[in-house]
Every structure is written in C-alpha cells, then in structure tokens.
Amino acid sequence: MPGLVLQPSRARSPLPPTNRRRPRGAGRPAGLPPRAVERGACHPLGHPAPPGRAPGSHALRPVGTGARAPMTQLHAPSFPVDLAVVGAGMAGQCAALFASQQGLSVAVLGPVGAWAYASGLFDLLGVHPVDQGTRVENPWEAVRALASDLPRHPYTLVSEQDMRTAFDGLLDAFDQAGYPYVHAPEANSDVITSVGTRKRTYCLPTTMWAGVAALRDRVPCLLVDFEGTKDYCARQIVVNASPAWPGLRSVRVRFPGVEGLSELSPEHLARRLDVPACRERLVDVVAAHVGESRAVGLPPILGFEKPLEALADLERRLGVSVFEVPSTPVSVPGLRVHLAFERLLRKRGVTALADRVTRAHVDPEGGFLLHAGDAESRVVVRARSVLLASGRFLGGGLVADRHRVREALFDLPVHQPGSRVDWHRKDLFDPRGHEVNQAGLQVDEGFRPRGPTGSPAFSTLHAAGSILAHQDWMRMKCGSGLAIATAWGAVRSCLGNTPGGKA
Ligand SMILES: Cc1cc2nc3c(=O)[nH]c(=O)nc-3n(C[C@H](O)[C@H](O)[C@H](O)COP(=O)(O)OP(=O)(O)OC[C@H]3O[C@@H](n4cnc5c(N)ncnc54)[C@H](O)[C@@H]3O)c2cc1C
Structure with missing residues (x-):
C-alpha cells in the first residue's frame, strides 16, 4: 500500500495467565475479556514476593504540600x-x-x-x-x-x-x-466512525487501515452489522456518510453460531472470531452480499488474540479488503x-x-x-x-x-x-x-x-x-x-x- 509505514512483523506470544491483582470483592471490570484479569497472588517479578506478614511499623511523614493526611503507622507487606x-x-x-x-x-x-x-x-x-x-x-x-x-x-x-x-x-x-x-x-489519516463521521488520527491498528484507503478513494464498500448487536448500526453510517461516499452500502446479517442469544456483545463476537472455524462460517454469510464491493467494513470484532491473522483470513476468503470501523x-x-x-x-x-x-x-x-x-x-x-x-x-x-x-x-x-x-x-x-x-x-x-x-x-x-x-x-x-x-x-x-x- 503506498504511503504506508508498517512496523516489522515479529512472532506473537500467546496470552499467559496474568499477574495482575484485583482488589478483593471487586467484580470483573465491565467489558474486559474473560482472560484479561484472573485471580492470583501478586508476585512482583524480579523482586522477592511481598512477605506474608507485617515487616514492622514505621512512623512516617505523610506526603502533601498541604497538611491534609494524618501521621500513619504502616502494617502491611512492602516491596521495593x-x-x-x-x-x-x-x-x-x-x-x-x-x-x-x-x-x-x-x-x-x-x-x-x-x-x-x-x-x-x-x-x-x-x-x-x-x-x-x-x-x-x-x-x-x-x-x-x-x-x-x-x-x-x-x-x-x-x-x-x-x-x-x-x-x-x-x-x-x-x-x-x-x-x-x-x-x-x-500525515494524519481519516477513518469513518461508527456514527458515519470522519475521525482524523495518526496511528491506527492495522486492522483498520484498509478503511483509510477505502474512504480516501471512495471505493465501493459494504458495511456489515449483526442482528442482536447494540450501539453499532451499519445503516446509520451509510445514511450519514453516503452523500460524500456514494458507493457505500450496508447489510445486516445473522452472526453464525449464536442462535438463541438475544443480545450480542462485541467481546463475545471477538472471542468467537479468534476461532478459524467461526471465521469460515462468517465468510459464508457475508460473501453472498459482497457483490461489486471492493472493501468490507465490520465492527471492531476481529478477535482478541491474533486480530491480524483474523483479518488476513477474512480478506483471503472474501477476496476483498476488510477493515474494522472504530466504534463506541x-x-x-x-x-x-x-x-x-x-x-x-x-x-x-x-x-x-x-x-x-x-x-x-x-x-x-x-x-x-x-x-x-x-x-x-x-x-x-x-x-x-x-x-x-x-x-x-x-x-x-x-x-x-x-x-x-x-x-x-x-x-x-x-x-x-x-x-x-x-x-x-x-x-x-x-x-x-x-x-x-x-x-x-x-x-x-x-x-x-x-x-x-x-x-x-x-x-x-x-x-x-x-x-x-x-x-x-x-x-x-x-x-x-x-x-x-x-x-x-x-x-x-x-x-x-x-x-x-x-x-
Ligand atoms: C472515551 C475515551 C476515548 C478516547 N479516545 C481516544 C482517541 O480516539 N485517540 C486518542 O489518542 N486518545 C483517546 N483517548 C485518550 C487516551 O486513551 C487516554 O485516556 C488519555 O491519553 C489520558 O491518559 P492518562 O493515562 O493520562 O489518563 P487516564 O486514561 O485517565 O488514566 C489514569 C488512570 O489512573 C488511575 N488512577 C487515578 N488515581 C489513582 C490512584 N490513586 N491509584 C491508582 N490509580 C489511579 C485511574 O483509575 C486511571 O485508570 C480516549 C479516552 C477516553 C476515556
């Protein structure tokens, strides 16, 4: 792609269990994919784990340029x-x-x-x-x-x-x-957003890059959304953006393999598209609608683990450029x-x-x-x-x-x-x-x-x-x-x- 600065490709590592520690009693943060936060003790790597008992107390001067905090005794494990x-x-x-x-x-x-x-x-x-x-x-x-x-x-x-x-x-x-x-x-680049406006930015995930070229060159393009998803409407994007981009069309399809679910979250769909067989089934559904379009835009759901692999897979199977549209x-x-x-x-x-x-x-x-x-x-x-x-x-x-x-x-x-x-x-x-x-x-x-x-x-x-x-x-x-x-x-x-x- 002319004008594209691509970072050199390197091996990707699978996601091992995390050492991130959550406050007790706190629920999983909303929107976080299931494997992102797991329970587990904190072991500061490169340092001894915090001792299991109090190391002693210190009389300390509280920080503050005003004298807000009281003097405090510490009774907690510490590490440097x-x-x-x-x-x-x-x-x-x-x-x-x-x-x-x-x-x-x-x-x-x-x-x-x-x-x-x-x-x-x-x-x-x-x-x-x-x-x-x-x-x-x-x-x-x-x-x-x-x-x-x-x-x-x-x-x-x-x-x-x-x-x-x-x-x-x-x-x-x-x-x-x-x-x-x-x-x-x-140079900055323009992308189409999930409400059909243009957003100017400097660096984008590679999974969104084909959308920059599609918008710039006004190529015939199909935007896809899915029954049961909220907050992303391909039709709305087309209504707002098509005066300046006449070749833009939309289609709503049923996401394969989620029958029976009335509401679909973006994380759920992204997790599914980490699986090659799910991508294959999605291609079967979308391919019938591509027609003369030379690019296909999807909500940003091309997997969590290897989004680039998912992108390449969809492009190869559909035979057109594929991109994610940044969304709410x-x-x-x-x-x-x-x-x-x-x-x-x-x-x-x-x-x-x-x-x-x-x-x-x-x-x-x-x-x-x-x-x-x-x-x-x-x-x-x-x-x-x-x-x-x-x-x-x-x-x-x-x-x-x-x-x-x-x-x-x-x-x-x-x-x-x-x-x-x-x-x-x-x-x-x-x-x-x-x-x-x-x-x-x-x-x-x-x-x-x-x-x-x-x-x-x-x-x-x-x-x-x-x-x-x-x-x-x-x-x-x-x-x-x-x-x-x-x-x-x-x-x-x-x-x-x-x-x-x-x-
Ligand atoms: C809705 C939204 C959309 C955005 N879109 C874009 C975009 O399109 N392009 C772009 O370039 N940037 C975007 N950003 C901005 C970007 O992601 C960062 O939010 C911004 O750069 C500010 O980052 P920050 O780390 O300074 O602050 P924050 O992102 O606010 O992070 C501060 C963190 O400090 C934590 N914290 C506060 N007090 C304590 C404490 N006492 N102890 C421990 N932790 C504490 C908070 O919980 C928070 O997680 C967006 C941000 C938001 C919220």
Missing part, C-alpha cells in the same frame, strides 16, 4: 522498586514500559480504568489552532507550531526527536505483542491495547497491582511509600521514584469541589482559574474550550510537579499524561500522543536525564 507508576491508563502503561526497557524495576498501580471506552486510535495532534477548529494534515508540523503558539503545552517539554523515538518504541513493542499499528508518513464502547480495540500492555509488561517483569493507591508517604530511608488496596489486601510499595499518571477528573487524579480543583494523592498545587465562575465559558460549544480543561499540574523541565513556591515539590516525583496543565487533549485530539510523549520525558527524567528542549 526503582519506580512506582500511579495509574494504569495510557500514560502509566507507557511509562512502565519505557522505564522497564531502561532496566528499572517497576510497579504499576491502579485499576484497569477506561480501556473499554478508548477507541484504540493513537492521536498525535488532530486540531490546531483549536479556536479555529483547524484539522491538522501533518501532525509533526503542527507540533512544531505549538512551541510558539502554545509555549506552555506539555509537548514543548519533549524534543521532536524524543517524541518520535517514543512513538516508534511503542509501535515496535505493540508489534511484538501481536497488535501492530500503522501510520502514513508525516465497549471497544474491543481499546481492550486489545490493554492486553498488549499486559503482555509486554509481564514479559519485562513489571509488577501490576490493580489496587488504587490510597496514601503516599515520604520514606525516611529515601523515596516514597505508597499504600495500595483496602484494609483486607493492603500492599505497600517502597519506591525510589514515583511517576504520577493518575489522569484527570474521570480517572480521579484531579478532584473538584465547589471551590477548587485538587490533586487527589499528594495534594499538589493545581493550576486552575482563580474562581469557579471562570471554569466554563458561557457557551458550552465555545471553540476555545473551557478554562477548567486546561487545569492540572505544572511541572519543571524534568516533569516534576511544582510545589507552592514554584520549585519541584519532591525531587523524585514526576508526572505524565492528562493530569498535566496547559493542554485540552479532547479538543486538540492529542490524548495518546500526550500520554506517550510525556511518559517518555518523565521516565528520562527519572533516569537522571533531563529531556531536551525543542530544537
């Missing part, structure tokens, strides 16, 4: 790591991967989060300038423009070379994990990203704890002690450095009361409008966005959150991802790019290297 990452979203997982690749021992702490809601697309920069709503063709050019247009945007703390290295490193790792991504050289939650591509990280981090010996960090303390011996879990299943992680990737309001990294926005764990100062009345503009759809969406942590050039005086609050505390101030990732369409680039910069800083400024 070089770096504890708080938050298992995109920024936290990237940071854990990058740090482990650099030889640090790493624990990543936090529940599975919003992966079932994420599209699985990796945006770098889709809209700039945001007040003009300009859709970006070349995201790297736009990133360069940010340096002068928005000099406080977190992208300006990472050199373009480092951003490229971070993206390349992540895509290479995803290729190894069996979930490869592609992008056009130096539950999003199988988002869950695949989570699974890919799990595989990669497990392989690198990263400890994953699905518990929230409830308290943080300065360790008298240096670094931090993080309390995770509840009274029943508490673990204490003793970390030389901490990387805070706890997200914004949705993830719980930032909390808002009637008066101000707070950082939830360390009580770090949060950049925000002076008064709550300035949080939102009068017009909800004001193209400039709302001030509160730029709230967050201000950091120094080494991604260390600033304390009340403006200097770093702690020498070994770093922050990355959407918790950072001076960005509005939803409007700018830079969510994953922000997570990837700042995780890279923060990890480099943890290693003692200050990320370079813009060339």
Whole structure:
C-alpha cells in the first residue's frame, strides 16, 4: 500500500495467565475479556514476593504540600522498586514500559480504568489552532507550531526527536505483542466512525487501515452489522456518510453460531472470531452480499488474540479488503491495547497491582511509600521514584469541589482559574474550550510537579499524561500522543536525564 509505514512483523506470544491483582470483592471490570484479569497472588517479578506478614511499623511523614493526611503507622507487606507508576491508563502503561526497557524495576498501580471506552486510535495532534477548529494534515508540523503558539503545552517539554523515538518504541513493542499499528508518513489519516463521521488520527491498528484507503478513494464498500448487536448500526453510517461516499452500502446479517442469544456483545463476537472455524462460517454469510464491493467494513470484532491473522483470513476468503470501523464502547480495540500492555509488561517483569493507591508517604530511608488496596489486601510499595499518571477528573487524579480543583494523592498545587465562575465559558460549544480543561499540574523541565513556591515539590516525583496543565487533549485530539510523549520525558527524567528542549 503506498504511503504506508508498517512496523516489522515479529512472532506473537500467546496470552499467559496474568499477574495482575484485583482488589478483593471487586467484580470483573465491565467489558474486559474473560482472560484479561484472573485471580492470583501478586508476585512482583524480579523482586522477592511481598512477605506474608507485617515487616514492622514505621512512623512516617505523610506526603502533601498541604497538611491534609494524618501521621500513619504502616502494617502491611512492602516491596521495593526503582519506580512506582500511579495509574494504569495510557500514560502509566507507557511509562512502565519505557522505564522497564531502561532496566528499572517497576510497579504499576491502579485499576484497569477506561480501556473499554478508548477507541484504540493513537492521536498525535488532530486540531490546531483549536479556536479555529483547524484539522491538522501533518501532525509533526503542527507540533512544531505549538512551541510558539502554545509555549506552555506539555509537548514543548519533549524534543521532536524524543517524541518520535517514543512513538516508534511503542509501535515496535505493540508489534511484538501481536497488535501492530500503522501510520502514513508525516500525515494524519481519516477513518469513518461508527456514527458515519470522519475521525482524523495518526496511528491506527492495522486492522483498520484498509478503511483509510477505502474512504480516501471512495471505493465501493459494504458495511456489515449483526442482528442482536447494540450501539453499532451499519445503516446509520451509510445514511450519514453516503452523500460524500456514494458507493457505500450496508447489510445486516445473522452472526453464525449464536442462535438463541438475544443480545450480542462485541467481546463475545471477538472471542468467537479468534476461532478459524467461526471465521469460515462468517465468510459464508457475508460473501453472498459482497457483490461489486471492493472493501468490507465490520465492527471492531476481529478477535482478541491474533486480530491480524483474523483479518488476513477474512480478506483471503472474501477476496476483498476488510477493515474494522472504530466504534463506541465497549471497544474491543481499546481492550486489545490493554492486553498488549499486559503482555509486554509481564514479559519485562513489571509488577501490576490493580489496587488504587490510597496514601503516599515520604520514606525516611529515601523515596516514597505508597499504600495500595483496602484494609483486607493492603500492599505497600517502597519506591525510589514515583511517576504520577493518575489522569484527570474521570480517572480521579484531579478532584473538584465547589471551590477548587485538587490533586487527589499528594495534594499538589493545581493550576486552575482563580474562581469557579471562570471554569466554563458561557457557551458550552465555545471553540476555545473551557478554562477548567486546561487545569492540572505544572511541572519543571524534568516533569516534576511544582510545589507552592514554584520549585519541584519532591525531587523524585514526576508526572505524565492528562493530569498535566496547559493542554485540552479532547479538543486538540492529542490524548495518546500526550500520554506517550510525556511518559517518555518523565521516565528520562527519572533516569537522571533531563529531556531536551525543542530544537
Ligand atoms: C472515551 C475515551 C476515548 C478516547 N479516545 C481516544 C482517541 O480516539 N485517540 C486518542 O489518542 N486518545 C483517546 N483517548 C485518550 C487516551 O486513551 C487516554 O485516556 C488519555 O491519553 C489520558 O491518559 P492518562 O493515562 O493520562 O489518563 P487516564 O486514561 O485517565 O488514566 C489514569 C488512570 O489512573 C488511575 N488512577 C487515578 N488515581 C489513582 C490512584 N490513586 N491509584 C491508582 N490509580 C489511579 C485511574 O483509575 C486511571 O485508570 C480516549 C479516552 C477516553 C476515556
């Protein structure tokens, strides 16, 4: 395919049992495929397992730039790591991967989060300038423009070379994990969405790539959906998109082998398409409708384990290009990203704890002690450095009361409008966005959150991802790019290297 940058193909590993640990009593997170989370004791690989009894108590100084938390006695098993990452979203997982690749021992702490809601697309920069709503063709050019247009945007703390290295490193790792991504050289790509709009992004799962070419060239295309599925309607896509794409058609068919089920979930269908015999039966059903179409679009259900193999199988049997259409939650591509990280981090010996960090303390011996879990299943992680990737309001990294926005764990100062009345503009759809969406942590050039005086609050505390101030990732369409680039910069800083400024 012309213009396609493909990551080199490597052997894929099957999914072994996970070492991710869940809080007791918690149900399986909604939307997670059955094999993604299993019960099991936490054995931090590369370190002795946490001792089964309390190692003794420590009188500790609670962390907080304000004096919020009380002095605490710890009575819980603890284990040491070089770096504890708080938050298992995109920024936290990237940071854990990058740090482990650099030889640090790493624990990543936090529940599975919003992966079932994420599209699985990796945006770098889709809209700039945001007040003009300009859709970006070349995201790297736009990133360069940010340096002068928005000099406080977190992208300006990472050199373009480092951003490229971070993206390349992540895509290479995803290729190894069996979930490869592609992008056009130096350009964003448009995909059709499950509501028939066009979404501009930088990196896509390879399973969606044929949809980019089909949309660009307006090739005759058949969109398929299934009786009994909710939240995905091929007919609706055609109604909204066909004025600009006349060769688009839709068909609704019965998914084979699920007779008797009144409702079909995307995870269920994806699990079925991991099985070659199920794919064969699906082809029998769809083939009769292909006609003159040169491409077939499906909801994103081409398996969890080997989506590329499923794609190749369907294309070979149908004799046309096949692609997945990014859809609303539950999003199988988002869950695949989570699974890919799990595989990669497990392989690198990263400890994953699905518990929230409830308290943080300065360790008298240096670094931090993080309390995770509840009274029943508490673990204490003793970390030389901490990387805070706890997200914004949705993830719980930032909390808002009637008066101000707070950082939830360390009580770090949060950049925000002076008064709550300035949080939102009068017009909800004001193209400039709302001030509160730029709230967050201000950091120094080494991604260390600033304390009340403006200097770093702690020498070994770093922050990355959407918790950072001076960005509005939803409007700018830079969510994953922000997570990837700042995780890279923060990890480099943890290693003692200050990320370079813009060339
Ligand atoms: C619905 C949706 C759609 C998206 N679509 C796109 C898209 O199309 N393209 C794109 O590029 N990006 C997209 N993203 C954005 C992207 O996936 C990331 O959400 C974004 O980059 C922010 O990542 P983050 O890791 O900084 O924060 P989050 O994703 O919010 O992750 C923060 C994590 O920290 C955890 N946490 C908070 N406090 C604690 C604590 N005390 N202890 C332990 N854990 C804690 C939270 O539970 C959460 O899992 C989408 C996100 C959502 C939610």
